[in-house]
Amino acid sequence: MKSGKILKRIPLCEPEIRGNEWKYIKECLDTNWVSSVGKYVEKFEHCLADYIGVKHAVACMNGTAALHMALLAAGLRPDEEVLVPALTFIAPANAVRYIGAWPVFIDVDPQTWQMDSRRVVEFLKENCDYRRNRLINRATKRTVKMILPVHILGHPVDMDPIVGIAKRYHLKVIEDVAESIGATYKGRMAGSLGDIGCFSFNGNKIITTGGGGMVVTNDRHIADRVRYLTTQAKDDVVEYIHREIGYNYRLGNIQAAMGVAQMERLKEYIAIKNQIRKRYEEGLRNVEGIALPANASWARSICWLYTILIDGRRYGRSSRELMRRLKKEGIDTRPFWHPLHSLKIFKKCYAHKIRIADQLYWQGLSLPSSVGLAAHEQRRVIQVIRDGGR
Numbered sequence: 001m002k003s004g005k006i007l008k009r010i011p012l013c014e015p016e017i018r019g020n021e022w023k024y025i026k027e028c029l030d031t032n033w034v035s036s037v038g039k040y041v042e043k044f045e046h047c048l049a050d051y052i053g054v055k056h057a058v059a060c061m062n063g064t065a066a067l068h069m070a071l072l073a074a075g076l077r078p079d080e081e082v083l084v085p086a087l088t089f090i091a092p093a094n095a096v097r098y099i100g101a102w103p104v105f106i107d108v109d110p111q112t113w114q115m116d117s118r119r120v121v122e123f124l125k126e127n128c129d130y131r132r133n134r135l136i137n138r139a140t141k142r143t144v145k146m147i148l149p150v151h152i153l154g155h156p157v158d159m160d161p162i163v164g165i166a167k168r169y170h171l172k173v174i175e176d177v178a179e180s181i182g183a184t185y186k187g188r189m190a191g192s193l194g195d196i197g198c199f200s201f202n203g204n205k206i207i208t209t210g211g212g213g214m215v216v217t218n219d220r221h222i223a224d225r226v227r228y229l230t231t232q233a234k235d236d237v238v239e240y241i242h243r244e245i246g247y248n249y250r251l252g253n254i255q256a257a258m259g260v261a262q263m264e265r266l267k268e269y270i271a272i273k274n275q276i277r278k279r280y281e282e283g284l285r286n287v288e289g290i291a292l293p294a295n296a297s298w299a300r301s302i303c304w305l306y307t308i309l310i311d312g313r314r315y316g317r318s319s320r321e322l323m324r325r326l327k328k329e330g331i332d333t334r335p336f337w338h339p340l341h342s343l344k345i346f347k348k349c350y351a352h353k354i355r356i357a358d359q360l361y362w363q364g365l366s367l368p369s370s371v372g373l374a375a376h377e378q379r380r381v382i383q384v385i386r387d388g389g390r
């Protein structure tokens with residue numbers, strides 16, 4: 001065999017299981033409470049509601065289901081419109097389409113990369129007409145009903161202008177907090193700022209249940225409605241009477257047990273993610289052609305995925321070339337999501353003046369950010385990026 005160290009692959013973002021997961025899951029198996037009824041489902045819901053500081057939480061099968069249910073419970077109907085950022089994972093836009101409603105794509109802020117609240121206000125004020133309590137998109141003639149800010153990569157959206165304009169036009173605000181559980185905006189928790197917050201516990205998120213989601217709200221009526229819709233809309237549990245089409249979207253007790261154990265570690269994981277951010281900042285601060293993510297003065301980011309921008313001309317390689325270079329070294333990275341407004345499946349959707357999302361898309365690269373990322377592994381990532389330019 002050739003000598004030399006065999007370098008371990010460095011994944012992008014892996015689950016971290018170091019607490020009571022085994023214990024709580026074993027308890028489910030030992031007691032036969034393995035389905036969607038059980039004390040851990042309720043416990044997990046209470047844990048999250050407490051943490052976010054809201055009255056109600058309803059566990060769902062995954063984050064996409066949580067978004068789907070939140071939109072339905074908030075009263076979204078076919079052919080109505082929902083404002084969604086152009087630069088995000090696709091789930092929120094898909095959830096809008098499940099209902100037969102339409103996303104309206106909004107550009108992102110060049111500093112924070114989040115849905116640009118100035119563009120939201122601009123679109124609603126200048127491109128819509130408010131008549132008889134309805135806001136109509138002049139271009140499509142459809143009713144604008146909701147705003148769906150997505151807190152991407154761990155950093156919150158500038159929410160005050162969004163919540164303000166939503167109040168003025170009686171729009172509902174649904175926050176997608178899948179990537180940013182624990183992030184705060186002016187000291188307040190993301191997910192508690194709008195009417196409804198939606199969370200994901202997919203395997204790549206900061207805490208995970210394998211697959212899982214949650215809807216949180218202070219509105220009892222909405223919480224009841226989500227609980228009803230996620231359990232097949234049973235109106236009479238003995239006679240099986242249903243007056244509406246429901247869904248089987250509830251979370252299982254085993255997954256909830258894992259969720260409770262993961263919640264116990266969330267604070268610690270956020271602190272670790274901030275360590276990771278600091279090390280990247282120190283290591284990459286002075287690299288020509290590389291821009292580091294901003295942290296707005298009003299924000300506490302949980303640094304879900306540390307993401308940099310690469311100016312190909314100044315750095316000497318494009319983001320995609322650097323991605324392939326890192327891959328050769330066994331280091332996983334990922335570009336930004338393809339901007340949604342230019343995907344074929346959304347070509348019938350209205351897009352409002354999008355420019356920044358397209359620029360960021362070509363430049364962005366997310367770096368390994370697992371809670372379990374060792375300092376020496378991170379040094380390897382930093383070294384390849386420092387050496388990888390011209």
Ligand SMILES: *Cc1c(COP(=O)(O)O)cnc(C)c1O
Pocket residue numbers: 062063064065088089091092150152176178179200201202211212213
């Ligand atoms: C992961 C994610 C979701 C969806 O969560 P799932 O649990 O995978 O369905 C929704 N929105 C955003 C922004 C995400 O990153």
